[in-house]
Amino acid sequence: MTEKKIIVNTVFDSRPASLLVQTAGTFVSKISISMDEKTANAKSIMGIVSLGISEGQMITLTAEGSDEKQAVPAIEQFFLVK
Secondary structure, three states: OEEEEEEOOOOOOHHHHHHHHHHHOOOOOEEEEEEOOEEEEOOOHHHHHHHOOOOOOEEEEEEEOOOHHHHHHHHHHHHHOO
């Protein structure tokens, strides 16, 4: 399992959420995003949107599977780009 905590430093709305889900879908690994007490499947647009992620919040990215080491940095980029 690969896990990384990050502080979101970009506006995260439906457009980047949609692109994130598309990117997550290219990986075999199970990828999740956690914030506070909630966790969502990174391959589910409804799950991601339901987290209500906004700039300045801390989230945890977790990936488990054969390509987990590539998945976390690929997903991380959606939260760090200004």
